[in-house]
Amino acid sequence: MIRMLAAMPLALTAMPLDAQIAPPPKADPKPFGIVGAPGGSGAMPAVAEYLRAMPDHTFYHPAVMPKERLPIMLWGNGGCADNSLSAAQFLREVSSHGYFIVVPGPPRSERPLTVPVRMTEPPALDADRNAQIAKRGPDATSPEQILAGLDWVTRQNADPKSPWFGKLDPSRVAVMGHSCGGLQSIRVSADARIKATILFNSGVFNNPMEGRSALSITKQELLKLHAPIAYIIGGPADIAWPQAIDDAARIVHVPVFFAHSPVGHGGTFWTAPNGGEYAVIARKWLNFHLKGRAKDGLYFRGRNCGLCTKTDWSVPRPL
Numbered sequence: 001m002i003r004m005l006a007a008m009p010l011a012l013t014a015m016p017l018d019a020q021i022a023p024p025p026k027a028d029p030k031p032f033g034i035v036g037a038p039g040g041s042g043a044m045p046a047v048a049e050y051l052r053a054m055p056d057h058t059f060y061h062p063a064v065m066p067k068e069r070l071p072i073m074l075w076g077n078g079g080c081a082d083n084s085l086s087a088a089q090f091l092r093e094v095s096s097h098g099y100f101i102v103v104p105g106p107p108r109s110e111r112p113l114t115v116p117v118r119m120t121e122p123p124a125l126d127a128d129r130n131a132q133i134a135k136r137g138p139d140a141t142s143p144e145q146i147l148a149g150l151d152w153v154t155r156q157n158a159d160p161k162s163p164w165f166g167k168l169d170p171s172r173v174a175v176m177g178h179s180c181g182g183l184q185s186i187r188v189s190a191d192a193r194i195k196a197t198i199l200f201n202s203g204v205f206n207n208p209m210e211g212r213s214a215l216s217i218t219k220q221e222l223l224k225l226h227a228p229i230a231y232i233i234g235g236p237a238d239i240a241w242p243q244a245i246d247d248a249a250r251i252v253h254v255p256v257f258f259a260h261s262p263v264g265h266g267g268t269f270w271t272a273p274n275g276g277e278y279a280v281i282a283r284k285w286l287n288f289h290l291k292g293r294a295k296d297g298l299y300f301r302g303r304n305c306g307l308c309t310k311t312d313w314s315v316p317r318p319l
Helices: 017-021 088-095 129-134 143-158 180-188 219-224 241-250 273-291
Strands: 033-039 046-050 057-062 070-076 100-104 168-178 194-200 229-233 256-260 314-317
Touching: 033 088, 046 088, 057 088, 057 143, 070 088, 070 143, 070 180, 070 273, 088 100, 088 273, 100 143, 143 168, 143 180, 168 180, 168 273, 180 194, 180 219, 194 273, 219 241, 229 241, 229 273, 241 256
Parallel strands: 070 100, 070 168, 168 194, 194 229, 229 256
Antiparallel strands: 033 046, 046 057, 057 100, 256 314
């Protein structure tokens, strides 16, 4: 079992569970083409692009593609939703630092920023949980869909007629996901092409039938991991807290990084510009594992790691 660090202060205010995880109402897909303005703090402002040739995916990439080939990141949406804009600020931010991102689902609606609330208390019992689980149906997106997106962009990279010809590096691929999208990431991580993984606010249920997703991921699938994995969790207020702790305690055959902050199940995706600290973690993890940047690796390595020194962050398991 992971040894937790010093207890965190009491929460300032409470947030209902449904406010942490409820997505915005489902909107119609945006028109094909570039969606929204370029964004991100990196040297290559990034856009989301929705293509008629691949209408069940969206692609985030620098608005002006650089000469060097870009590593590829795969993303699993929170709730396994088919809204590729659900974490748009975060994804534009990561892409702006030189990454090509494959996201399942069409672009529907962006979520507005909200005031961050410090949360440390476990979520209240959801009286409707059993009824919701009983009625669950197929998820709107799937791990197979995510991998189909990788296959497609790999073919585009090899096609002289494609605008992305020779622009991507399919030998450098990572996967990340939020909540249900994190479970998708576990399944995708078994693919031999994956070089690194991050789960945000996610973990595998001991009983896969306990989850609201119809995706059945078991603890046995953790044995299929073959590359470093990070668990970034919202503290005890995160509904994924117990599952993530259990996962990390079971994984002994690949490097594991485990960190938490009292941000609840929604993380920092919608409480800070450009995805907040979650985006910093994501790009540094990618820089370290896909670009070999040792300096970014210091953010995760050892008891004095960079994230270890951040206010309100605890890192019981650094690399």
